[in-house]
Amino acid sequence: MNMSFVLREENRALLERVRDMIRNAIMPLEVEYQAEINNGDRWQYTDRQAEILEGLKAKAKAAGLWNFWLTDSDKGFGLTTVEYAYFAEEMGKTPLGAEVFNCSAPDTGNMEVFERYGTEEMKEQWLKPLLEGEIRSAYLMTEPDVASSDATNISMSCVRDGDDYVLNGEKWWSSGAGDPRCKVYIVMVKTGGDDLPMHKRQSMIVVPADTPGIEILRPMEVYGHDDAPHGHMHIRFTDVRVPAENILLGEGRGFEIAQGRLGPGRIHHCMRAIGQAEMALEQMCKRALQREAFGKKLAQLGANFDIIAECRMEIEMARLLCLKAAWYMDQGDTRAAAPWISQIKVVAPRVALKVIDEAVQMFGGQGVSQDTPLAIAWTHVRTLRLADGPDAVHRRQVARAELKKHTQEKI
Structure with a gap:
């Protein structure tokens, strides 16, 4: 089995450009950016924070250092997963790295979902601004009342009612949902009863973050740290109505x-x-x-x-x-x-x-x-x-x- 971990020559030069930007442009601003979090509302970006972050993103985009995560895709650099590993390692060296190059979780995973499984309308409304780094997103799976490490336990109610689905339940550890730029959730829900095979009971549905009935209860803290303004939120859904076409691939495909x-x-x-x-x-x-x-x-x-x-x-x-x-x-x-x-x-x-x-x-x-x-x-x-x-x-x-x-x- 011929197993190679080698970067192609053109991508070695690309990686060196990323490494240089991280060391000389991003890292020098880390401390100032972090200090801004405690100025004013922790859940809003200060003018200086926005200036730092958006300025770095604009610089990366202008240099063509953007969306490396699009492996094996004509939309990105066509990196293999092996090659992307070297880029992700460099980005991991600074807290700002992933977002500056538009390679942040959970957005990368959500963008893959929209690209692979979303309708053309979803791609235009959500994927396009995510690829441009104009908005953020969240992925809602884990629930407080069930052992979510076994995803067959996911139980948020999602019931068809005419042209809508109605969602009721709670999610927590919803990473990124505290960000004021977070505009859309992809939510794992239960649509099937116990009569269905265990892995056909759950579905995924796209929910705009400003849909009526969504209530952010609190930010979850990690050893006393709330990770503002990104946040891992505890969220309640009460009779949240979502158009039926927002279900991804159909019921039971979660x-x-x-x-x-x-x-x-x-x-x-x-x-x-x-x-x-x-x-x-x-x-x-x-x-x-x-x-x-x-x-x-x-x-x-x-x-x-x-x-x-x-x-x-x-x-x-x-x-x-x-x-x-x-x-x-x-x-x-x-x-x-x-x-x-x-x-x-x-x-x-x-x-x-x-x-x-x-x-x-x-x-x-x-x-x-x-x-x-x-x-x-x-x-x-x-x-x-x-x-x-x-x-x-x-x-x-x-x-x-x-x-x-x-x-x-x-x-």
Whole structure:
């Protein structure tokens, strides 16, 4: 099996342009952008925030550095998933990176849904402004009253009533729904009864964010951090009426759409997590060489040589596993790729968390404060062990694939 993780020559030059913009244009503005969040309404962008973000986006778009996530598409750069992995890793090194290049979750997954399954009207109303970076979107799946790691439990009521569907229920951890630019939701709902096969009971429906009956109850906090102005919202739907044509593909097709959406999204998160690990290791090394205690550089104290070495080796292993999963995705067989995606979905956040935590330790008290980006990075990556399926679910999938090699029985 000829497995290659090589970037084509033209894309090496493209990646270098992205790397340069991240280092020299985006990173210098990170601290100022973050400080603006606490000025005024946390759920609105200040003039300076908007100036920074939209200015960087305009710069990226003008340079043609836009929509890299459109892998194997004539609308983008035609990157393979393997090639995109290198770009996503670079974007993961700064909190602003993904959005500046219009490669943010959950928008990329939602855009894929609109592109693959949406009507022409949906593509014009929602996909077009999303591709231009003019609006944001949210994906609503998880519910507070059921174990949503088993998506067959999704129970938000969606009942046909004439030319409409009527939605009732609650969703939470709706990432991006707090953003004032969020204009549309893609929502996983239950349309079928218990008489239908288990994977034919759920559907996906497109819901404009300003539809009457939608109430944002609260932002969910991650270890006390609300992630404003992006936000992970807890939302209630009360008799929300949506035109029947907003259902995607028809009733009972929710799982089919979800699998098409979640595979790429899961691996994109992992790629960015590796970038976060790289930045944490870089900060750790600089700290170890600059700070002194007991008459020596921190690098020369305790087990810090070993810690730095272990972090480097684990990042390299995680990257190779991520590239292998990406390669399997590029072969077009989602079933064959699934165990590899599950493996990296467990490994990448775990490795990134370890590296970030070691960097925090190297910085001491400063590492858990607002004076470095490490504490916020840790909370985001810790959430990734739950997002798009918790570790236990992915380990179960990996184990089932392994056991099937040795038995004809149903596992």
